[in-house]
Amino acid sequence: MSEQLIFLDGNFVKKEDAVVSVYDHGFLYGDGIFEGIRAYSGNVFRLDEHLTRLYDSAKSIMLTIPYTKEEMAHIVAETLRKNDLSNGYVRLVVSRGVGDLGLSPYSCPKATVLVIAEPLRIYSKELYETGLDIVTVATRRNRSDVLNPMVKSLNYLNNVLVKIEATLAGVPEALMLNDQGYVAEGSADNIFIVRDKKLLTPPGHVGALVGITRNAIIDIARSKGYEVEEAVFTRHDVYTADEVFLTGTAAEVIAVKTVDGRVIGDGKPGPITDELLVSFRELTLTDGYKLYDELHVAN
Numbered sequence: 001m002s003e004q005l006i007f008l009d010g011n012f013v014k015k016e017d018a019v020v021s022v023y024d025h026g027f028l029y030g031d032g033i034f035e036g037i038r039a040y041s042g043n044v045f046r047l048d049e050h051l052t053r054l055y056d057s058a059k060s061i062m063l064t065i066p067y068t069k070e071e072m073a074h075i076v077a078e079t080l081r082k083n084d085l086s087n088g089y090v091r092l093v094v095s096r097g098v099g100d101l102g103l104s105p106y107s108c109p110k111a112t113v114l115v116i117a118e119p120l121r122i123y124s125k126e127l128y129e130t131g132l133d134i135v136t137v138a139t140r141r142n143r144s145d146v147l148n149p150m151v152k153s154l155n156y157l158n159n160v161l162v163k164i165e166a167t168l169a170g171v172p173e174a175l176m177l178n179d180q181g182y183v184a185e186g187s188a189d190n191i192f193i194v195r196d197k198k199l200l201t202p203p204g205h206v207g208a209l210v211g212i213t214r215n216a217i218i219d220i221a222r223s224k225g226y227e228v229e230e231a232v233f234t235r236h237d238v239y240t241a242d243e244v245f246l247t248g249t250a251a252e253v254i255a256v257k258t259v260d261g262r263v264i265g266d267g268k269p270g271p272i273t274d275e276l277l278v279s280f281r282e283l284t285l286t287d288g289y290k291l292y293d294e295l296h297v298a299n
């Protein structure tokens, strides 16, 4: 790859020049929003859905994004093209912008917008074959009436604390419950359980980000004739499920083999998880925004 270029407030700049002011409220207060997006062989997977979520998050926190959705789609695509990445991960960040030290967002006249595109770093191939061990952590999901998890905000301390707990426990991901003890999600992934060929995943109001991958899996599973329900469930339902898997832009679909030491199913990725992963990967090649008019073979 030639030198990495980052989109920052209207310009493409070198990585070392991609710097943001210490007075940016994204840095001072976590005041902003973001998206994690992925391109597969020149197709930006469900870019429109990612941008809808971004603009919904912006509306919810009264943040004005200085580009239309269409302009933003072009910026994301152009960042991938400039870095010659047909396959890659995109981080799109919109912060409140530069203001003064006060909390008020009204001191920030203009949002900061940046887009970073990089090759992917994901779980090893082996982990997809074996599945993950996860544990429930003590940190609970932000309550929806405190900081709604449906807003993909720059305030990810809740998730960071979960990641710390998982790391200290020696596992790569964790199960987060909401304040009432119902299953919410992972630190950066949604959760599905499968029982008697029926899929369950928590609804957003329980305390989950409504993931783009989650929604794609719901579409795929239903198109294959599986029943899928957004339902409130407990750890007991997770422990006794036939299959458990996590979904996310970076993780795609990954099986869970143990939860708090309880072996799920026969301790291997289950057949429905495998089937959904295969179909998901097929969908990632077609459903989205094309980077190039013609087939372009880079990386």
Ligand code: PMP
Residues within 6 Å of the ligand: 036, 159, 185, 186, 187, 188, 189, 190, 208, 209, 210, 211, 212, 213, 214, 247, 248, 249, 250
């Ligand atoms: N939950 C959280 C807290 C996340 O950060 C993510 C990753 N964006 C997800 C779920 C999965 O969402 P998506 O499938 O849109 O990546």
